[in-house]
Amino acid sequence: HTHPEFLQKFISLCDAQRKIEGVWNGESKTYDLRGRKVCVVMAGNPYTESGGKFQIPDMLANRADTYNLGDIAGDHSGDFEASYIENSVTSNPVLSRLASRHPADVHAVMRIVATGQREGVDLEGSHSLEEMEEYESVMAKLSRVRDTILRVNREYIRSAAMEDAYRTEPPFRLQGSYRNMNRIAERILPIMTDGEVETAIFHHYENEAQTLTKGAEANLLKFRELEDVLTESETERWDEIRRKFARNLLMGGRGDDDPVNRVVGTLAGFSDGLGRIEGVLSKAAAHQAQPATLADVTVEKLEQMIAALRAVPVNVEIKVVPVREGDEEGAAEASSEVEKPTATPAPKRKRLRGKEKGVPVDVETEVDQPTADEA
Numbered sequence: 001h002t003h004p005e006f007l008q009k010f011i012s013l014c015d016a017q018r019k020i021e022g023v024w025n026g027e028s029k030t031y032d033l034r035g036r037k038v039c040v041v042m043a044g045n046p047y048t049e050s051g052g053k054f055q056i057p058d059m060l061a062n063r064a065d066t067y068n069l070g071d072i073a074g075d076h077s078g079d080f081e082a083s084y085i086e087n088s089v090t091s092n093p094v095l096s097r098l099a100s101r102h103p104a105d106v107h108a109v110m111r112i113v114a115t116g117q118r119e120g121v122d123l124e125g126s127h128s129l130e131e132m133e134e135y136e137s138v139m140a141k142l143s144r145v146r147d148t149i150l151r152v153n154r155e156y157i158r159s160a161a162m163e164d165a166y167r168t169e170p171p172f173r174l175q176g177s178y179r180n181m182n183r184i185a186e187r188i189l190p191i192m193t194d195g196e197v198e199t200a201i202f203h204h205y206e207n208e209a210q211t212l213t214k215g216a217e218a219n220l221l222k223f224r225e226l227e228d229v230l231t232e233s234e235t236e237r238w239d240e241i242r243r244k245f246a247r248n249l250l251m252g253g254r255g256d257d258d259p260v261n262r263v264v265g266t267l268a269g270f271s272d273g274l275g276r277i278e279g280v281l282s283k284a285a286a287h288q289a290q291p292a293t294l295a296d297v298t299v300e301k302l303e304q305m306i307a308a309l310r311a312v313p314v315n316v317e318i319k320v321v322p323v324r325e326g327d328e329e330g331a332a333e334a335s336s337e338v339e340k341p342t343a344t345p346a347p348k349r350k351r352l353r354g355k356e357k358g359v360p361v362d363v364e365t366e367v368d369q370p371t372a373d374e375a
Contacts (some may be wrong), residue, residue, distance in 0.1 A: 004057055004116045010040055011059045038063075056224050084146045085139070086177045087108060088185035101125055113139045137190040145184050151226050153174030167249065169242045170218040174208055202227075216240070243272065295304050 013020040016370055021170040031340045044054060056064070089095040097107055102125035112118055112135055127135070153176030160171075187200045209220040221238040224230050232240065 004055060007042070007060055009059050011057065013038055014040060014063045015061060069111055072276060080144065081150060082107075082110065083148055084178065084181045085142050088142060088181045091137060091182040091185045092142070092188055093186075094134055094188075094333070095142075097209065098135055109135045109139050112136060113143060118198075138188055140186050141190075141208075142185055143193060144194070145181065145188065145199055148227065149176040149181050149184075152205075155226060165249075166292075168246060170215050170220070170245050172197040172203055172219060172222050173215065174223055180204065180208070198290050218245075230346060 009021060012018075013033065018036065018038065020031050020033070022029050022031055044056075056066075086106070089099045095106065095109075098109065100122070105123050105125055105127075107134075108121050108123050112121055152174055155172050156175055159173075162171075164171075184200060184204050186196065192200075200275065205223050206220060209216040209223070210300065212219060218238075218241050219231070221234060224234060225238065250268065
């Protein structure tokens with residue numbers, strides 16, 4: 001975190017004077033760089049370490065081109081993501097041995113963890129199987145930490161680029177920097193479980209939130225929302241904080257001693273109450289608008305009745321009986337007799353007479369239906 005007073009030392013170097021104050025052998029000295037081309041490159045955060053807004057001196061900002069690291073790293077996202085691990089391996093007690101003896105093998109272990117395969121990966125040094133397992137275990141855990149750091153960094157950049165007048169929630173000031181990555185990497189060991197790694201991450205950001213001058217609770221709840229671990233009570237509290245933030249933004253940030261602020265706050269409270277009533281009524285209307293459906297028990301009973309009806313046996317017997325050719329009356333008429341079922345299992349008979357393809361036949365149909373006792 002660069003202090004604005006330190007940046008002011010570079011103002012004279014960036015203007016027509018081309019001079020800068022320095023120290024040589026314990027004595028102050030002015031360096032004159034007139035006639036030379038000077039390029040000053042600095043990296044900083046939009047917020048200070050305590051969470052305050054960082055302001056670049058105007059005399060320096062007017063002569064500088066400001067770039068957002070999140071924007072210029074878009075085309076090289078893979079290198080940017082890998083840089084978090086590259087800068088943290090020396091802070092880890094396990095990977096520091098690998099980095100000190102064979103630095104090129106760090107990228108080899110990163111490829112093994114990313115692909116899950118050791119085939120085709122060349123190592124400069126000779127490592128035992130136990131050492132490789134430790135390296136891969138720690139590298140996988142650091143990748144998990146790196147993913148969280150990246151999410152925090154993206155939200156940090158997004159929040160910093162937003163104007164205060166358009167915010168819907170408090171500004172997010174927790175940082176996803178190399179410093180955060182290194183501090184967490186110091187605690188990662190190969191014997192740790194996934195739950196212990198997550199605990200180390202959350203403990204780190206809980207401590208980071210306590211260093212903020214204001215908004216510690218809101219920032220910590222936002223971090224838990226990014227990690228998708230908010231409980232029901234924490235979700236309610238986070239929604240309440242956002243509602244109050246929007247109301248305070250509407251009132252212009254005046255204190256409670258302002259009478260106008262009290263009146264506006266009362267009206268805003270009425271508005272919140274009406275909004276909650278509207279939500280309850282909308283839910284009730286949506287519930288009433290749902291179409292009526294048969295209960296599962298009713299559908300099950302209907303299916304049982306249909307299955308029982310299909311199980312009733314029905315026997316059909318067809319008899320073909322030839323008749324005399326001269327019997328025109330029998331050939332022209334068709335009679336059927338239907339009798340009601342009796343207590344005895346007597347079959348019902350149906351007689352049909354007619355001609356088909358010029359051959360006179362007498363069709364006698366017998367249909368056996370169950371009696372009342374069998375049904």
